[in-house]
Amino acid sequence: MRSKTRVLIVDDEPDVLLTMRLILEAEGFTASLAADGETALRRIADEHPDVVLLDLMMPVLDGWFVLAELSQRVRRPYVVVCSAKTGNADRARAQDLGADEYVTKPFDPEDLVALIKTLLASARRPARI
Amino acid sequence: MDQLPVGINERIRHEAKVAGLRSKSKPSIEMVERRRMQLWLVVLVVMLGLGAAAVSVSMASGTASWITGQPWILAAAAAALAIGFCLYAVEKEVHLHRLSRLLVDERVLNSEMAKRLEMNSALSNAGKALNSVLDLDEVLDAILANALVLLGGSSGSVMLLEDEEYLRVVAIRGSEIGRDTRVHVGESIAGRVAQSREPLLVTQEVIDGELSGHADRVSAPLKAMCVPLENRGQLLGVLKISCSDDQEFDTVDLQVLSLFAEPVAAAIAKAGLYEAERAHVAQLLDSERMKTQFVASVGHELRTPITSIRGAVAASRRDIGAEKRIELMDMIERQSGRLQTMVEEILASARVDEDAGKPVLRRIDLSALVRLAALDSSVAGRPIEVIAPTSCEVRADPEAMRRILGNLIENAHKYGAEPVRVTVQQADTSVVMSVVDQGRGVAPDERERIFERFYRTDPNGIKPGMGLGLTIVRGLVESCGGTVWVEDAPGGGAAFRVSLRVRSNDELREAASAQ
Numbered sequence: 001m002r003s004k005t006r007v008l009i010v011d012d013e014p015d016v017l018l019t020m021r022l023i024l025e026a027e028g029f030t031a032s033l034a035a036d037g038e039t040a041l042r043r044i045a046d047e048h049p050d051v052v053l054l055d056l057m058m059p060v061l062d063g064w065f066v067l068a069e070l071s072q073r074v075r076r077p078y079v080v081v082c083s084a085k086t087g088n089a090d091r092a093r094a095q096d097l098g099a100d101e102y103v104t105k106p107f108d109p110e111d112l113v114a115l116i117k118t119l120l121a122s123a124r125r126p127a128r129i
Numbered sequence: 130m131d132q133l134p135v136g137i138n139e140r141i142r143h144e145a146k147v148a149g150l151r152s153k154s155k156p157s158i159e160m161v162e163r164r165r166m167q168l169w170l171v172v173l174v175v176m177l178g179l180g181a182a183a184v185s186v187s188m189a190s191g192t193a194s195w196i197t198g199q200p201w202i203l204a205a206a207a208a209a210l211a212i213g214f215c216l217y218a219v220e221k222e223v224h225l226h227r228l229s230r231l232l233v234d235e236r237v238l239n240s241e242m243a244k245r246l247e248m249n250s251a252l253s254n255a256g257k258a259l260n261s262v263l264d265l266d267e268v269l270d271a272i273l274a275n276a277l278v279l280l281g282g283s284s285g286s287v288m289l290l291e292d293e294e295y296l297r298v299v300a301i302r303g304s305e306i307g308r309d310t311r312v313h314v315g316e317s318i319a320g321r322v323a324q325s326r327e328p329l330l331v332t333q334e335v336i337d338g339e340l341s342g343h344a345d346r347v348s349a350p351l352k353a354m355c356v357p358l359e360n361r362g363q364l365l366g367v368l369k370i371s372c373s374d375d376q377e378f379d380t381v382d383l384q385v386l387s388l389f390a391e392p393v394a395a396a397i398a399k400a401g402l403y404e405a406e407r408a409h410v411a412q413l414l415d416s417e418r419m420k421t422q423f424v425a426s427v428g429h430e431l432r433t434p435i436t437s438i439r440g441a442v443a444a445s446r447r448d449i450g451a452e453k454r455i456e457l458m459d460m461i462e463r464q465s466g467r468l469q470t471m472v473e474e475i476l477a478s479a480r481v482d483e484d485a486g487k488p489v490l491r492r493i494d495l496s497a498l499v500r501l502a503a504l505d506s507s508v509a510g511r512p513i514e515v516i517a518p519t520s521c522e523v524r525a526d527p528e529a530m531r532r533i534l535g536n537l538i539e540n541a542h543k544y545g546a547e548p549v550r551v552t553v554q555q556a557d558t559s560v561v562m563s564v565v566d567q568g569r570g571v572a573p574d575e576r577e578r579i580f581e582r583f584y585r586t587d588p589n590g591i592k593p594g595m596g597l598g599l600t601i602v603r604g605l606v607e608s609c610g611g612t613v614w615v616e617d618a619p620g621g622g623a624a625f626r627v628s629l630r631v632r633s634n635d636e637l638r639e640a641a642s643a644q
Binding site for chain 2: 013015016018019020022023026057082084085086087104105106107108109110
């Protein structure tokens, strides 16, 4: 049984990856990074994270593709979309594809940490990967 | 025909009555001729009768010279009768002659009126076409069809002035010439009319005389007529109608065609305005769409560095150690610099139109500037190859050139693919600097649009950007008196070329006067 919660941060902006890792590690999480959708899917398969912080606009495979891929799985991590796309249409589309939360950039990192904790504390999905 | 007598019917009736034509219906030319035949037949019979009577009387009296004989009274009476009857016949003939002239006039008048009615109806149809449809092709076709029916032509065409040198065929009926064919102004029938702006009637005589050895460029000379299409004194094109070999147009036909030219010219002007208005509305909608897209792009572009900055500040508040904190400070500096660059780009693109901050043009070494930019780019992790002469002077603003190069190199890395190469080529009066990448290149229909403000080739794509970079590049290049365009690079990819002048206008004038 794992002691630490694993969070996968997916963003094509290196500075966002770096700062979020520092913050999440300071909060006691284990953070891993992916700069594109393809790497993200590979890491999800290899590392079974509890939470995925997912950017939408990325090279190679974008966040939408990752969401669609995860939505077909029975057991999947919590997904918090973190995007600069602020439109309601994007928000609704992400929800349709099974995103648990939608956070628009720029976000307050403290709020994001609190959101992750609330999500993990909720017992909506008993079975985790 | 306008001087034809008014009340011609009354005069015909009067002459018919006097001439002895008493039929209830209006007399015809045939009736007049019949009456004439009858009259002269009666005259002949009477004269023969009188002659025979005179001879028989003379023989009965037994003398050879019967006029001086006994029955002279009888002879005198017969002569007087003959003269009187002749006078009567001549008087009737005068009236019959007048009557037949009046009848011929009436026929001509009727046929002229029929022609006018036909013309009015054709013109009215043309007018209807003009009002009911706004599509230029349909209007021109309808007008052309009406003109051909009325004038009995075998083929016709409308040609519009494309530029100062050429007319282009935009509507055709019959098979005289292909659509979109270009005709040189000054050559052939249509070209001559466009040049002279005078209607031209080409009869067999003209073909044999004036036009011999001056063959029509697009078809053999036909018997034709051609009129200029003018609207408010401006030449729009020409309208030409041709007829078959066994036909010939006359000056009246040419006048009718000139009448047609008016609605045609009005239709062209009106449809042109409509097309322009439609294009303008499309442009407005497009610019509105691009503005909306721009706001979304700017929003995205600004949000990303702010996310990093806020993350860095939040992280630095935690127990992360001095080394990490310094790294975060660097990050904040870098990301705020990125924000500053974006703000400057937005302001610079707004200035492109205002012509503010005019650059100071002076002679600079473009080769040196390119090498320096290559060094900066390599340091920033975007290596480029440089092919340039040792030194190459151009007239430009050094700061503007640095930004032009920086933007083009960044663009090549962002939208193209490595290797990115910058070349400098010297010509007589200009220098062409090219930034070439090995990417997919720019589609032909986007080659001008990518220089428009806010335009992005991938509006929903993942490439960062606000659609301002190339707008700024064009503004800066033009402020240096140069031009910028994009074309396919040899072997694929995009080649952005900037042409700059080596000398100023004053220097060119001085050089010319020195020679």
